[in-house]
Amino acid sequence: xxxxxxxxxxxxxxxxxxxxxxxxxxxxxxxxxxxxxxxxxxxxxxxxxxxxxxxxxxxxxxxxxxxxxxxxxxxxxxxxxxxxxxxxxxxxxxxxxxxxxxxxxxxxxxxxxxxxxxxxxxxxxxxxxxxxxxxxxxxxxxxxxxxxxxxxxxxxxxxxxxxxxxxxxxxxxxxxxxxxxxxxxxxxxxxxxxxxxxxxxxxxxxxxxxxxxxxxxxxxxxxxxxxxxxxxxxxxxxxxxxxxxxxxxxxxxxxxxxxxxxxxxxxxxxxxxxxxxxxxxxxxxxxxxxxxxxxxxxxxxxxxxxxxxxxxxxxxxxxxxxxxxxxxxxxxxxxxxxxxxxxxxxxxxxxxxxxxxxxxxxxxxxxxxxxxxxxxxxxxxxxxxxxxxxxxxxxxxxxxxxxxxxxxxxxxxxxxxxxxxxxxxxxxxxxxxxxxxxxxxxxxxxxxxxxxxxxxxxxxxxxxxxxxxxxxxxxxxxxxxxxxxxxxxxxxxxxxxxxxxxxxxxxxxxxxxxxxxxxxxxxxxxxxxxxxxxxxxxxxxxxxxxxxxxxxxxxxxxxxxxxxxxxxxxxxxxxxxxxxxxxxxxxxxxxxxxxxxxxxxxxxxxxxxxxxxxxxxxxxxxxxxxxxxxxxxxxxxxxxxxxxxxxxxxxxxxxxxxxxxxxxxxxxxxxxxxxxxxxxxxxxxxxxxxxxxxxxxxx
Amino acid sequence: xxxxxxxxxxxxxxxxxxxxxxxxxxxxxxxxxxxxxxxxxxxxxxxxxxxxxxxxxxxxxxxxxxxxxxxxxxxxxxx
Numbered sequence: 001x002x003x004x005x006x007x008x009x010x011x012x013x014x015x016x017x018x019x020x021x022x023x024x025x026x027x028x029x030x031x032x033x034x035x036x037x038x039x040x041x042x043x044x045x046x047x048x049x050x051x052x053x054x055x056x057x058x059x060x061x062x063x064x065x066x067x068x069x070x071x072x073x074x075x076x077x078x079x080x081x082x083x084x085x086x087x088x089x090x091x092x093x094x095x096x097x098x099x100x101x102x103x104x105x106x107x108x109x110x111x112x113x114x115x116x117x118x119x120x121x122x123x124x125x126x127x128x129x130x131x132x133x134x135x136x137x138x139x140x141x142x143x144x145x146x147x148x149x150x151x152x153x154x155x156x157x158x159x160x161x162x163x164x165x166x167x168x169x170x171x172x173x174x175x176x177x178x179x180x181x182x183x184x185x186x187x188x189x190x191x192x193x194x195x196x197x198x199x200x201x202x203x204x205x206x207x208x209x210x211x212x213x214x215x216x217x218x219x220x221x222x223x224x225x226x227x228x229x230x231x232x233x234x235x236x237x238x239x240x241x242x243x244x245x246x247x248x249x250x251x252x253x254x255x256x257x258x259x260x261x262x263x264x265x266x267x268x269x270x271x272x273x274x275x276x277x278x279x280x281x282x283x284x285x286x287x288x289x290x291x292x293x294x295x296x297x298x299x300x301x302x303x304x305x306x307x308x309x310x311x312x313x314x315x316x317x318x319x320x321x322x323x324x325x326x327x328x329x330x331x332x333x334x335x336x337x338x339x340x341x342x343x344x345x346x347x348x349x350x351x352x353x354x355x356x357x358x359x360x361x362x363x364x365x366x367x368x369x370x371x372x373x374x375x376x377x378x379x380x381x382x383x384x385x386x387x388x389x390x391x392x393x394x395x396x397x398x399x400x401x402x403x404x405x406x407x408x409x410x411x412x413x414x415x416x417x418x419x420x421x422x423x424x425x426x427x428x429x430x431x432x433x434x435x436x437x438x439x440x441x442x443x444x445x446x447x448x449x450x451x452x453x454x455x456x457x458x459x460x461x462x463x464x465x466x467x468x469x470x471x472x473x474x475x476x477x478x479x480x481x482x483x484x485x486x487x488x489x490x491x492x493x494x495x496x497x498x499x500x501x502x503x504x505x506x507x508x509x510x511x512x513x514x515x516x517x518x519x520x521x522x523x524x525x526x527x528x529x530x531x532x533x534x535x536x537x538x539x540x541x542x543x544x545x546x547x548x549x550x551x552x553x554x555x556x557x558x559x560x561x562x563x564x565x566x567x568x569x570x571x572x573x574x575x576x577x578x579x580x581x582x583x584x585x586x587x588x589x590x591x592x593x594x595x596x597x598x599x600x601x602x603x604x605x606x607x608x609x610x611x612x613x614x615x616x617x618x619x620x621x622x623x624x625x626x627x628x629x630x631x632x633x634x635x636x637x638x639x640x641x642x643x644x645x646x647x648x649x650x651x652x653x654x655x656x657x658x659x660x661x662x663x664x665x666x667x668x669x670x671x672x673x674x675x676x677x678x679x680x681x682x683x684x685x686x687x688x689x690x691x692x693x694x695x696x697x698x699x
Numbered sequence: 700x701x702x703x704x705x706x707x708x709x710x711x712x713x714x715x716x717x718x719x720x721x722x723x724x725x726x727x728x729x730x731x732x733x734x735x736x737x738x739x740x741x742x743x744x745x746x747x748x749x750x751x752x753x754x755x756x757x758x759x760x761x762x763x764x765x766x767x768x769x770x771x772x773x774x775x776x777x778x
């Protein structure tokens with residue numbers, strides 16, 4: 001027998017456990033990428049079904065129906081309509097939640113109309129007994145013209161049976177279970193006559209929404225079959241009613257619920273979590289725990305990573321033969337990699353908390369709780385999710401705005417999200433807080449450094465909200481306000497799902513940002529190790545001549561030479577050039593270099609300082625932090641990183657848009673350069689002014 | 700007086716009668732908000748908006764501005 005590779009598409013409503021089915025089928029054997037040209041996440045996994053059949057399993061974005069209202073949902077339709085796509089499924093698995101079967105079946109009947117072999121996966125079967133649900137599987141299979149896999153991705157049962165069922169995909173019916181054309185027979189008949197070779201339902205989808213498929217020109221179809229928007233919608237309503245009538249008829253026999261058995265855990269929890277006082281108390285308590293623990297818990301692994309890389313760098317320096325290459329490795333590459341890896345603990349913790357909040361169903365309650373308040377600022381309750389995700393990274397956060405139905409609310413959310421404290425700011429904050437804020441406890445329990453960090457987070461949120469308020473007043477955009485949010489069942493987050501999510505996100509961040517950081521570190525090392533003219537070349541003699549009368553140890557002399565060299569290197573000259581602009585903020589030219597190099601990505605700031613101080617400093621104080629703490633301003637004799645300049649730096653990084661990826665994503669999601677450019681000017685200009693004021697007051 | 704979803708009290712059930720199709724998002728229809736289906740007001744958010752509903756078994760939240768467009772008929776509980 002020949003080996004066979006088949007394509008399996010996983011489709012389903014949000015909150016049906018589709019991704020955990022995906023994880024169960026594929027384990028860690030998955031790849032995450034993007035659909036070409038758009039930023040929708042594309043997840044493909046691999047699974048061996050039998051000794052000679054392998055499956056490529058595609059986890060499509062969650063969607064409520066084939067009538068798309070976002071780019072994510074468009075991906076589903078475009079794939080399902082395009083037979084030539086190399087991922088076009090041989091078989092579709094529609095994943096449903098046994099407790100929401102009625103609503104979940106709507107999408108199922110639509111997929112069936114596309115005449116693809118379709119398996120109905122009924123998930124969360126472990127809750128049936130608890131909810132008093134019984135299913136008549138043979139009856140459902142017969143009337144829905146499908147095969148059913150009753151599974152629990154949580155308890156892990158039914159997965160093997162599902163795999164066996166997929167193998168038999170060729171014998172699974174691809175017949176539609178109802179005919180949607182009865183909603184307007186005349187119209188559909190003429191459509192059928194005009195395009196005899198096309199599937200009627202496909203034509204209908206192309207007419208009703210903004211998707212393209214095959215060589216069929218949208219214009220061509222629409223030209224002769226145009227209907228007014230409201231006529232089309234009336235037909236779509238008819239279609240939806242038709243589908244529900246069919247589903248209700250089938251479920252009348254196929255699904256029985258004994259309401260006396262059902263235990264209602266949801267409403268009790270809802271009463272507390274959306275309570276007018278307790279709801280907010282709990283929400284803010286959760287936020288507080290997240291931020292305190294991120295700072296406290298990640299401290300140990302971060303210190304460990306920091307000191308390990310410092311000793312690795314020393315080791316490389318001492319054990320490799322002296323020369324330019326060794327310098328590049330020990331002073332450019334190793335500190336550069338260390339500067340990336342040091343993020344891992346904090347990023348992982350943030351993603352951990354966010355995925356737990358999302359998996360548990362709590363996030364929707366926060367949306368519900370916050371909508372009215374957020375609307376006062378021109379935002380939506382749904383903006384809370386991007387604003388919280390923004391604490392990990394603005395890129396996925398801006399993508400998460402796609403489910404905000406109102407364009408003005410969505411635009412404002414996109415524009416203000418970069419103010420929230422993303423994880424790239426964390427290393428900058430962490431090192432500066434460690435330098436200028438004492439490590440003491442307030443009121444016996446709160447760590448002062450943790451508290452400062454929390455204040456910075458609140459400042460980020462506050463600024464986001466404040467600018468939203470301003471934008472809401474300025475922007476004149478009229479749009480229909482739609483707001484529909486599903487309130488899913490509460491679920492205990494599954495360890496496997498959370499773990500995979502945390503690993504994926506951390507990996508994507510480290511490799512994505514890592515490439516930039518590493519490249520910049522190497523370039524910086526070159527710029528810091530070479531300089532124009534004779535001053536750099538003859539540093540040794542110049543310093544010797546200058547210090548001929550004083551008695552310096554060999555070590556002190558070496559330090560003086562090194563810092564003189566740095567000052568006259570290419571990067572030193574760049575830093576010196578911008579010094580007049582940044583010295584009112586309390587920064588010297590070395591910090592200036594770090595500010596320039598971190599323009600494309602904030603986290604480069606720490607790596608840059610690490611590289612600069614590795615090049616310029618002595619080997620005795622080898623961790624980055626110690627080197628920075630020891631840095632003295634030769635002009636004033638004071639520490640460079642003192643309270644005033646530290647606060648000024650913290651504020652600068654809190655507000656400035658130092659992130660090229662954010663600009664790129666804003667451009668993509670708003671389809672215009674106007675918004676990212678405005679964002680950059682406003683945020684960075686504001687940051688400069690605030691940092692200036694703060695330093696001038698505090699110094 | 701018109702009875703619409705936003706005039707329900709917490710815990711009250713009603714039958715969806717009619718609405719202006721042009722102001723109701725398709726997504727809401729697909730979630731089960733169709734004439735003849737039942738709707739129950741489960742919770743009201745702290746500042747009076749949005750409303751947390753059980754429509755035809757789907758749990759979802761919508762804003763008052765949408766809720767007031769949907770006419771319903773209250774189901775009287777027999778005593």
